[in-house]
Amino acid sequence: IxxxxxxxxxxxxxxxxxxxxxxxxxxxxxxxxxxxxxxxxxxxxxxxxxxxxxxxxxxxxxxxxxxxxxxxxxxxxxxxxxxxxxxxxxxxxxxxxxxxxxxxxxxxxxxxxxxxxxxxxxxxxxxxxxxxxxxxxxxxxxxxxxxxxxxxxxxxxxxxxxxxxxxxxxxxxxxxxxxxxxxxxxxxxxxxxxxxxxxxxxxxxxxxxxxxxxxxxxxxxxxxxxxxxxxxxxxxxxxxxxxxxxxxxxxxxxxxxxxLESGIELPQAAGFELEEEVLLGSGYRIDALVKVGDGRKVAVEVDGPFHFIDRRPAGRTILKHRQVVRLDRIKVVSVPYWEWDKLMSSETKQHYLRAKLSNGQIM
Known part of the structure; x- marks a missing residue:
């Protein structure tokens, strides 16, 4: 047929x-x-x-x-x-x-x-x-x-x-x-x-x-x-x-x-002590671990398109950020890809990261 x-x-x-x-x-x-x-x-x-x-x-x-x-x-x-x-x-x-x-x-x-x-x-x-x-x-x-x-x-x-x-x-x-x-x-x-x-x-x-x-x-x-x-x-x-x-x-x-996965490069000269692609004790890998002024370490995640659905964090993104906070006891700063992509120079990226960290936008 x-x-x-x-x-x-x-x-x-x-x-x-x-x-x-x-x-x-x-x-x-x-x-x-x-x-x-x-x-x-x-x-x-x-x-x-x-x-x-x-x-x-x-x-x-x-x-x-x-x-x-x-x-x-x-x-x-x-x-x-x-x-x-x-x-x-x-x-x-x-x-x-x-x-x-x-x-x-x-x-x-x-x-x-x-x-x-x-x-x-x-x-x-x-x-x-x-x-x-x-x-x-x-x-x-x-x-x-x-x-x-x-x-x-x-x-x-x-x-x-x-x-x-x-x-x-x-x-x-x-x-x-x-x-x-x-x-x-x-x-x-x-x-x-x-x-x-x-x-x-x-x-x-x-x-x-x-x-x-x-x-x-x-x-x-x-x-x-x-x-x-x-x-x-x-x-x-x-x-x-x-x-x-x-x-x-x-x-x-x-x-x-x-x-009870992002491959976006972070500026090395942002004025922070920064380690890239860090494997945490929980088994999660984060984009960068930054030491802030008081000695605390903060995870920076530059989250690409697959971390979001209609610009809302996807389920796996929510879970990862929450578990890093609770299990590794490290606060998380999320950098959405659409904000990051607008930053055309290393200088603007450095300024953006400083603002994120200093404004307390930490999960």
Whole structure:
């Protein structure tokens, strides 16, 4: 079938539903057919309008290309522009919204106006009762993965705490809480509500779920009885399965339990006694350790783009700064990259650092 369709001169005889269903079927079946996807993608991305595509056809087409791992930036841009330009998203069901957001995040397709459109729509809904747990989890995961923080959307997600019992799959819980922690939305009600649910499902948690949940609660700084002997035993049962990234998450969780990356060059002649790229006792590496006038040492972190989401500190940035303060007992001065990049000379950078340190902008 794939060879036959891909070999046709044109796809003008295919309606939107035919194109959407075909790409969806191949992606769902896990059948690789790049020529078929390129044929469909080029046809849909062509000069014609997408007005004849239903919300389901649009979302399924985007989802299929992302799920199949077929890159077609022109297609996704056209779909994103079309959806973002609609008067409303009332015709989009929760699954359509979830699939669309998931597709763009998975494909790494940046489209801020599309994410804003979806976020504004969901935030304005009277309730989230029509969303299944997987759909809620996927939307949250998509925004965190795409590094889009939508305050209204994530505040709306706080309502989900009342539906905690509906989350039957531990993967959905882990993805949802990981997403909230990643964007720095650490509402106590949300994390508190899910703790007993997780505790009752520890035997269903794989290593990724365990690591993501532990990291999320570390970022949220929300101590729970959840992290008792049972959770540690679950770690032990999966200890040989953890990846390097998951072990790093668990190290941060361990540091959090003990509490209860930037390559931007710093000016050496700033008038301070300064050590660069210092490995601290906690295991964290900081950009610089500066000795200030009274003999105290202060950590200076020049935080690059991946330390922020929409110019808000990302979850891992919040966690690192807090743990350096509490575990290493060293105060932290954060230098956002957008402020640092404006400083064109070594002299202005020196003045900026002196002002930061002398004004007491220390976390």
């Amino acid at each position: 794939g060879d036959h369709i891909a070999g046709q001169g044109s796809l003008t005889s295919f309606g939107p539903q035919h194109l959407s269903n075909t790409s969806w079927a191949f992606a769902t079946a896990g059948v690789s057919h790049p020529q078929l996807f390129n044929k469909i993608g080029n046809h849909v991305a062509g000069p014609g309008s997408l007005d004849s595509f239903s919300s389901q056809a649009l979302s399924n087409t985007a989802w299929a290309f992302a799920a199949a791992g077929v890159s077609h930036p022109v297609l996704l841009k056209k779909i994103g522009n079309h959806i973002a330009g609609l008067d409303s998203l009332n015709s989009f069901k929760p699954q359509n919204l979830s699939n669309t957001a998931w597709a763009f995040a998975t494909a790494g397709a940046s489209h801020p106006t599309l994410f804003k459109k979806i976020g504004d729509h969901v935030a304005r809904l009277g309730s989230l009762d029509s969303f299944k747990p997987q759909e809620l989890s996927n939307v949250a995961w998509a925004y965190a993965t795409a590094r889009r923080f939508d305050l209204g959307l994530f505040e709306k997600f706080t309502e989900v705490s009342a539906r905690k019992g509906e989350f039957l799959e531990t993967q959905h819980i882990a993805n949802f809480l990981w997403a909230c922690a990643t964007v720095g939305h650490t509402d106590e009600r949300l994390f508190g509500a899910f703790a007993p649910v997780i505790g009752s499902k520890l035997d269903e948690c794989n290593e990724q779920v365990l690591a993501n949940i532990a990291w999320a609660y570390s970022v949220a700084n929300a101590p729970q009885d959840l992290f008792s002997e049972g959770y540690v035993s679950a770690f032990a049962l999966n200890e040989k399965e953890f990846s390097g990234e998951q072990l790093a998450q668990l190290h941060q969780w361990q540091l959090w339990q003990q509490e």
